[in-house]
Amino acid sequence: MKPFDLDADLVELVPAPVSEQILAPLREMPFRADAWTPVENDRLRQLFGSDIPIADIALAIGRGRAAIVERVSVLGLRRNSVKSWTELDDAELTRRYGEEATAAIASDLGRSCSAVYARARLLDLSESNPPEWTAWEDAQLREGYRRGVPLKQLATLIGRPIGGLSARAGHLGILHANHPPGWAAEETARALEYAEAGHRYTAIVAMLVEEGFPQRTIRGFGLTIRKLGYGRGWGRAWTPEEDALLGKAYTEGTSLTPLRRQLGRTSGSLRHRAEYLGLRGLHANRNGWRIGPDWTDAEEARLRADYGRVPTKALAASMGRTKASITTRANVLGLVHGYIRPFSDDETRALDIAFRTGVSIADLAVALDRKAMSVSKYATNHGYQFGRRPRRAVTLEGLLAAA
Structure with missing residues (x-):
């Protein structure tokens, strides 16, 4: 099945299911002075959809901020606000983050899940044990799996890691529309979990075999995991929270790997955004987030001298x-x-001259400062069959002069 890519501004696939209640006999309801009227509900929908801050909505409707947040949740309204965070927003996020589902917090604050993640990291908030799944999250998961939404996009929409999606799908007994035939749900869940942790495909295949799953080829494994939508970007516009978090990472010299996973961004997306914001070259570490030691001038000089002349494996060792x-x-x-290295016109002429004057491939390779195997392959592709010839020292200049 072809993956169903989500629109960049999508906030939900389906509304949260309405819980069925047992209907009781009709009776007269007591009057409540604070009951919401249809006019107020319509006004709330209009203001909320226009990205008006919660505090301003409360003033416009004449109700408290808590009442507005509660009504937004009751009506199931969602949006991706781009307004600045207020002290009340930060306090609410600090109080609830890690204890409640990110999707629920995002709904109440009128933000996207990625914006909540970014703001939480800016505030140095940490997650505890994953909170219970909500009915809204389950509804998005079921619909996303049914439509074949790439897992990277679905994880960003719901606000859960890919491993959490796979585990919940197994609990609900649902399979992704692009689930590979012959793969158990447990196997795909473990594969996605290892991939999200940053393991290479070869290592993942070996670890799965150790756990008792079938041996897979690297090519087949890669095709399978990509078909599920792992690693695919979404094309969403960057939010102010994400920009601020990216700037913080450059200022503090921290790794972007956690951001790439939580925000559903690719490394290329982070790199291009850093370029756009003028952050490139400002990272505290000279070589960015590379783990290996810095290259010294002496090492670079040796690399220039030996690269292509000494076998790469031996040079690395x-x-x-x-x-x-x-x-x-x-x-x-x-x-x-x-x-x-492409052959120059002079080198091609030297090849023809060497063939006509009895120069061996080995001597020609020395004259051209190339591998004998490379020269032999190039000669064969151009119709020259040198065969065995006596050795004699030649130079490129000497060959060209002999023409």
């Missing part, structure tokens, strides 16, 4: 770094490996 670290730094420095 001698420098005490990983192959990925070597290739990444080489790319930053603009170095090109001998195997992939």
Whole structure:
């Protein structure tokens, strides 16, 4: 099934189910002076939908702030407010965060779940044990699974981690529309949990095998987890809370990995937003969030001298770094490996001259400062079959002069 991508401004897939009550015989209701009238309800919907702050709505309708918040919850109203947070908002968030579902807090404050997450981190609030799921969250989960909504988007909409979604889906006995055939619900739940924790696919496959699940190929595993929508961005506009949180991370030099998971953003999204806000280069750590040690001038000089000449694996071992670290730094420095450096016109001419004058592949490779295997492959692709030839020292300049 093709994934059902959500609109960037969507606040809910379906309304929360209305609890069925046993109808009692009709009787006269006592008069309440504070009862909400239809006119007030309509006025509340209009002001709330126009992103008017809760305090201003209370003044406009003539009711207390607590009454407005309660009525918003009763009517099931939701919005993604872009207004500044007030002291009352922060106090309410501090009191309830970690004790109640993020979706419930977001509803009462008129915010998106991602905005609540961002503000909580700005206030250095921490989560305790996950709160109980609400009827609204269950309704969004069921509908999202039925429509095949990518899990990354669904997690952001509901305000729960992907692992929490999978666990709840298992409890409710529902399967995602793109659930892979032949996979148990427990297996996909564990796979998503490991992926969200930052493990590589190869490590996840090995860990799942240790837990008794079937052996999967890396390619098949990657296709499966992507089909479920893990890692897919949403394209939402950035909120002021998220911008402030990103700026705080740059100021304090902290990792963005938790933000990427909780806000449903990709690393590319964070990078581009930092560029837009003028934050690039201002991080407290010289190399951003890279865990490895900084590169010294001496190490970079050695990399320039040996990259493409010494096997990358051997070079990485001698420098005490990983192959990925070597290739990444080489790319930053603009170095090109001998195997992939394009052949120049002079080198192509030298190849033709060497073929006609009896020069061996090994000697030609030395003259071109390339790997013999690379030169041999290039020669074969261009119709030159050198065969075995006697060795003799040549230079690129000498070959070109012999033309």
